[in-house]
Amino acid sequence: MDESIVVGIDIGTTKVCTLVARIEGERNLRILGVGIAPSQGIRKGNIIDLAAASQAIARSVEKAQRTSGLEITSALVSLAGSHVSSVNSRGVVGISGRVIDQYDVDRALESAQAVAIPHNREIIHVIQRGFTVDGQDGIRMPVGMHGYRLEVEAHIITAAAATVENLRQCVQAAGVQVSQFVLNPLASAEVVLTETERQMGCVVVDIGGGTTDMAIYIDGDVWHTMVIAIGGNLVTSDIAQGLRLPISQAEEVKKEHAFAVESAISADDVFTTRPFGEDQPIQFSRKDLAMITEARLEEIFTFVMQEIKRSGYDGLLPAGMILTGGSSLIPGIKDLASRVMNMPTRVARPENLIGLVDQLNSPAYSTSVGLLYWAMFLNETAPKTHRKPGPQINVNWDTIKNIFKNLLP
Structure with a gap:
């Protein structure tokens, strides 16, 4: 899909709302497609009937595709439920007096993730709250500064891995890949605060x-x-x-x-x-x-x-x-x-929307619209959620074999 197109699927207990929007100008969203369907198979944020939930999501996605004229292949998806929990953590890394770059910030955030998280839980968000460089706190973004020690305060949100996987399976059954899960109140905050x-x-x-x-x-x-x-x-x-x-x-x-x-x-x-x-x-x-x-x-x-x-x-x-x-x-x-x-x-309710917005000017759609804003900010800046993959190691086995051959008598 076009990079300027963003999609959000808000899966709630009452309704499933799929929105398709185009990013226009500076942080403006034009709503191109709206698909609202009654929710089924979901109670208090948890999947209780996989088939029914998949059908409700598929109906919502189909309506959004029909009104927008676009095929939906991936989307940001809302997440809620009592299985969600959060913890604040601190990460510290050494810099050796050189200029701090994005790699150092990433290392600090990875260090903050080194908290004891049970194997049956999945990290959803790691949100940086603030940085400290050599004891000086209150720093919003340390990239470009000199320092020896970088600390980061991070807010880590986790969810039950099985519940998250069930939700992902439901969305995939509707033919859509989950690009990221976003916690409901964080999505809502993007439009109401x-x-x-x-x-x-x-x-x-x-x-x-x-x-x-x-x-x-x-x-x-x-x-x-x-x-x-x-x-x-x-x-x-x-x-x-x-x-x-x-x-x-x-x-x-x-x-x-x-x-x-x-x-x-x-x-x-x-x-x-x-x-x-x-x-x-x-x-x-x-x-x-x-x-x-x-x-x-x-x-x-x-x-x-x-x-x-x-x-x-x-x-x-x-x-x-x-x-x-x-x-x-x-x-x-x-x-x-x-x-x-x-x-x-x-x-509070979503405001300043353009396009197909007749139903969306209501507090009931704050999370739905917030997902689009979250997707837009992910497009234009480094993501608020930091999920860095592990290092990619390319192994050349022929070279290793030759090394061992030379070492052997």
């Missing part, structure tokens, strides 16, 4: 159907990432049980009538729907629905707050929380989040 928020310190929280994905940014870099295995589907499930509705109907009720703050709803406000066992639609109080919604969302934000405190960075986030993902569309969620988290909150 401002440079000021990255520098000041903030947390991106992407509430999807099956998972709530979060990434803490401080001084412009990722400091902590986490995936919590609950999401908007739990709100739907509670509504289904509380009002005795089928799940599909509960999802519609959530989208049309739910509100995140019970006290903001009048006791006279009602809506009609038909629960199990009833011949005719009956009236329900929106206040009761808001009570169910508020309780579950409050629980999600409490988990997020606990994770931020556990990371130790809760006092370093003056820019607050940036909410995105499909569940952030519930009215009133911003006020609830601000109250529970006790920090500034805004709901």
Whole structure:
């Protein structure tokens, strides 16, 4: 495919979204193809039915190919799930007083990867956070500097190798090669964060159907990432049980009538729907629905707050929380989040898109669009994810045989 064409496949619990875009001018993306299909065989970021998941991905890819007129051979693919974990590591290498080049930076990052990672886990991202040259810290990029000792702070994100391989197999079954996996909140951050928020310190929280994905940014870099295995589907499930509705109907009720703050709803406000066992639609109080919604969302934000405190960075986030993902569309969620988290909150969505963007101006597509931005930055700069292959050694066996012949009597 043309180098200026980028493709992202966002595989979520609720939907699979394939986007094809062309890079135009300076960091502009024109959306050429959109393929959205209901997700199947995936729960909380994990594959539970390989065949069903492959078919859902294939349908999404086929729609994107049809609308763009391009054949999709490789793509960046989103990754989430409770199997994802992260650790901060430090790598140190000697320089001998000469000028630091990219090879030294690569060696330092490789040194940072020398942490004890179980054999059943795979490194997804190694993200450089900052460098120290001869004790001077806070250096953004040391290439071109003189020094004797180079240190790098790196954020290493790993995932269960079997889960990653299952996801790769599903995408390949749809006829597409995975060029790289990208963690959901890192993709979302590419489109929803401002440079000021990255520098000041903030947390991106992407509430999807099956998972709530979060990434803490401080001084412009990722400091902590986490995936919590609950999401908007739990709100739907509670509504289904509380009002005795089928799940599909509960999802519609959530989208049309739910509100995140019970006290903001009048006791006279009602809506009609038909629960199990009833011949005719009956009236329900929106206040009761808001009570169910508020309780579950409050629980999600409490988990997020606990994770931020556990990371130790809760006092370093003056820019607050940036909410995105499909569940952030519930009215009133911003006020609830601000109250529970006790920090500034805004709901963010992809902006400044051109091309086929009718559906994409929604928080539900932040990860999908973010994958395209991630692919664009990989095209124009050294990748944020450092996965350097081992040294390539070409062995000339004839030469080795001749050497041994000369040594033998």
